[in-house]
Amino acid sequence: MTMRNWIQIFALLMPGLGLILVLIGSVVYIAIAQSFGYYALLGESAFSTEFWSEVFSRKIFSRAVRYSIYIGFWSAVLSVALAYPLAIWLRKPFPGSIGLGALLKAPLLVHGLVAAFLYINVISYNGLLNQTMQGIGIWAEPRRLQNDSNAFGVLLLQVWKNMPFALLVLTGSVQGISDDVLDAARDLGAGPWARFRKIIAPLTMSGMQAAMVIIFIGALADFTFQTTVGPTNRQSMAQLMVSFKSRGDWHSAAVVGVSLMIIALLGSALLALLTRTVMRGSPR
Amino acid sequence: MAAIGIRNLSKSFDGFQALSKFSLDVQQGEFLTLLGPSGCGKTTLLKIISGFLEPSTGSISIGGEDITHVPPESRDTALCFQSYALFPHLNVLQNLEFGLKQKRVSRDQRDARVSEVAAKLGLETQLSKLPNQLSGGQQQRVSLGRALVMRPSVILFDEPLSNLDAKLRDQVRVEIRRIQQDYSLTAIYVTHDQSEALAMSDRIVVLNDGKIVQVDTPEQLYAQPKTRFVADFIGGANLITGRVCSQTKEGLTSVETLMGQIQTSHRINKSSENVELCWRPERAQIGKGPYCGTIVHRAFQGQFTDLILEENDMIFRIQTNNDRFRVGEVITFSILPDDVVVLEADG
Numbered sequence: 001m002t003m004r005n006w007i008q009i010f011a012l013l014m015p016g017l018g019l020i021l022v023l024i025g026s027v028v029y030i031a032i033a034q035s036f037g038y039y040a041l042l043g044e045s046a047f048s049t050e051f052w053s054e055v056f057s058r059k060i061f062s063r064a065v066r067y068s069i070y071i072g073f074w075s076a077v078l079s080v081a082l083a084y085p086l087a088i089w090l091r092k093p094f095p096g097s098i099g100l101g102a103l104l105k106a107p108l109l110v111h112g113l114v115a116a117f118l119y120i121n122v123i124s125y126n127g128l129l130n131q132t133m134q135g136i137g138i139w140a141e142p143r144r145l146q147n148d149s150n151a152f153g154v155l156l157l158q159v160w161k162n163m164p165f166a167l168l169v170l171t172g173s174v175q176g177i178s179d180d181v182l183d184a185a186r187d188l189g190a191g192p193w194a195r196f197r198k199i200i201a202p203l204t205m206s207g208m209q210a211a212m213v214i215i216f217i218g219a220l221a222d223f224t225f226q227t228t229v230g231p232t233n234r235q236s237m238a239q240l241m242v243s244f245k246s247r248g249d250w251h252s253a254a255v256v257g258v259s260l261m262i263i264a265l266l267g268s269a270l271l272a273l274l275t276r277t278v279m280r281g282s283p284r
Numbered sequence: 285m286a287a288i289g290i291r292n293l294s295k296s297f298d299g300f301q302a303l304s305k306f307s308l309d310v311q312q313g314e315f316l317t318l319l320g321p322s323g324c325g326k327t328t329l330l331k332i333i334s335g336f337l338e339p340s341t342g343s344i345s346i347g348g349e350d351i352t353h354v355p356p357e358s359r360d361t362a363l364c365f366q367s368y369a370l371f372p373h374l375n376v377l378q379n380l381e382f383g384l385k386q387k388r389v390s391r392d393q394r395d396a397r398v399s400e401v402a403a404k405l406g407l408e409t410q411l412s413k414l415p416n417q418l419s420g421g422q423q424q425r426v427s428l429g430r431a432l433v434m435r436p437s438v439i440l441f442d443e444p445l446s447n448l449d450a451k452l453r454d455q456v457r458v459e460i461r462r463i464q465q466d467y468s469l470t471a472i473y474v475t476h477d478q479s480e481a482l483a484m485s486d487r488i489v490v491l492n493d494g495k496i497v498q499v500d501t502p503e504q505l506y507a508q509p510k511t512r513f514v515a516d517f518i519g520g521a522n523l524i525t526g527r528v529c530s531q532t533k534e535g536l537t538s539v540e541t542l543m544g545q546i547q548t549s550h551r552i553n554k555s556s557e558n559v560e561l562c563w564r565p566e567r568a569q570i571g572k573g574p575y576c577g578t579i580v581h582r583a584f585q586g587q588f589t590d591l592i593l594e595e596n597d598m599i600f601r602i603q604t605n606n607d608r609f610r611v612g613e614v615i616t617f618s619i620l621p622d623d624v625v626v627l628e629a630d631g
Contacts, residue, residue, distance in 0.1 A: 180369035183336055186356045187363045188383030188434065198382075202373045 028261070034254035041250050051251040060240065061256065065263065068237040071151060072220030072267060075158035076212045082159065083166035083211070087174045088200065090167075101171070105164040112161055116228035119157055120146060146229065153229040158219045166211040173207030174200060201279040209275050213268040220264055237263075287312040287470040288333070288438060293342035295328055295494075302328040303494045306342070310438075313468045315461065317481040320491035321517070326474045328494075330440055333472060334363045346437055357386075362431035366443040368423045370415040376402075376426050377411040383434045401429045404463065421452045428460065432467065439464070441473040445480060457484055478518050482506065490514050506564075510628050515562040522600040523627070525560050528552055536621050542596045543575050548624035560627040563619050565590070568602035573618025579611050591615075 033039055037048035055061050090101050107115065122128045123145040130142040147153070177200060185199045201208070223238040230236065235243065237260045244253035288310040295303040303325045310316050318326040331337040333344060335356035343352045351359055362383070370379050380401065384394045402408050405425040415423055424444060431439055441460070445453045461484050464471045475481055481488050482502040490497045490505065490513075498510045509515035512523055526541035537552050538545045539559060546561055566588070577593025577600065584590075588603045593615070602617060609615065
């Protein structure tokens with residue numbers, strides 16, 4: 001390719017790519033610089049690794065990292081695991097399948113905060129669930145279900161919110177597999193699980209990886225669900241970042257922010273690799 | 285005992301009768317072709333035999349064992365798809381091994397069977413390639429190989445040559461037949477291409493509207509079509525109706541038609557009956573004869589020339605090795621009584 005071609009391609013890409021690079025690049029640059037003591041909103045700006053060592057030495061940070069990874073990983077895995085059978089089921093049209101598909105994707109249109117409040121109303125001390133369980137005689141008295149320590153409520157909401165997205169991505173991928181290919185596998189003796197593991201999963205790998213990575217990144221940085229239904233004894237990384245910022249400690253908040261970006265990047269790569277390894281199956 | 289026994293098989297889809305009381309026996313090692321126009325039920329029958337469709341009524345047995353409700357993954361059949369249906373993410377070797385792995389065949393056995401089939405089909409140098417790196421003919425061979433390594437009791441072909449060009453089709457057709465004979469496989473082959481059916485089969489089942497119209501050897505089917513549908517579907521045919529006017533002691537029957545009197549050596553039960561006659565275009569003997577016609581169209585086909593003749597508002601077709609005839613010429617011809625077939629009424 002000639003220099004002229006390169007310049008032409010570069011010029012064509014610049015309006016879109018340039019804007020993205022400027023916007024993302026400036027944010028990343030500011031966050032990194034701030035984590036090393038620059039761009040101080042209060043006091044003197046100077047290079048320092050003090051904020052990194054201070055934040056990393058705090059137990060609350062390591063707990064937030066572990067907690068956010070836990071939420072990110074399980075949200076991604078459970079959302080995709082639930083979306084797969086639905087995508088396979090909806091692969092071929094049947095009476096009502098379009099309506100059903102639309103209904104399953106409805107959570108995409110509901111804001112997370114609204115869903116979280118609805119969830120609280122259902123599980124609250126005097127909420128619908130407690131009243132029902134008492135009404136049918138399973139529980140003698142109401143139970144405290146809000147802000148459970150294992151963050152099952154957060155995971156439930158994450159899956160509720162993200163499963164439709166995974167379904168959207170996977171339905172397209174699964175529909176791309178021809179009937180003949182699946183019939184051929186069946187004809188050669190592959191049962192439902194073997195067909196999924198050896199044909200459907202490898203052929204929808206890209207869609208699965210995309211869904212996993214996008215859900216992981218979103219759930220890793222969760223703030224809304226965590227602050228409304230999350231456990232009170234733990235903080236997510238986003239929550240910790242906001243708490244540092246609220247105290248005016250922008251440098252520590254930047255350390256958490258940069259860590260969040262690094263974990264999102266590494267976590268996504270590891271998740272994509274893990275998916276490939278698990279789903280590829282042995283070639284011989 | 286027949287390799288495949290089909291008894292009173294019917295299949296309907298939302299009121300449409302795709303197959304109706306279909307019964308047939310296929311012998312061990314036989315190459316049987318299901319031939320018919322689109323929508324005649326041949327693919328439905330193949331899908332029922334392979335287990336992808338359940339019949340509405342009737343039964344199927346393989347080797348005497350009833351398999352009517354056995355799922356496809358548990359049947360001792362292998363299907364070669366029209367689209368080849370190769371697994372796009374697996375290379376040729378992995379495609380060939382797929383079924384053997386599902387059946388948990390030992391590694392040694394697997395290797396031996398795959399090597400044998402790959403050698404037989406000339407795929408040894410293609411084993412590490414992905415399907416999209418192969419030509420249509422090679423993909424077809426992999427599809428065939430994938431079925432052959434399973435050593436099934438019955439191999440089923442669903443129009444496997446329809447995506448190949450004419451030359452390759454001829455070549456693969458010969459290969460399929462050779463391999464079927466080498467392995468003594470019982471084969472059921474679906475096609476709507478009558479030349480393919482005639483060239484490959486031991487027997488042909490002609491289907492129309494979900495029913496068997498005629499089951500015969502290719503030679504019998506061509507020479508002795510039973511109905512107008514078969515005569516018209518298999519090869520070119522001139523069809524003409526007439527009234528029986530006389531029968532001789534030698535067994536010749538004269539039929540009065542618009543062409544004139546046509547003699548046939550085929551038996552006609554009742555006299556003075558309206559009958560339909562059929563004669564093949566290549567059976568016409570050009571030269572002296574009682575029939576004549578004006579050439580209205582001529583099509584040179586290489587080995588022969590197709591001539592469309594018109595006489596008494598009738599159009600008929602003859603074939604000749606002589607390429608000197610031209611449009612507008614009047615030619616006379618005769619047809620031997622043995623070459624005139626009396627057809628039964630359709631249905």
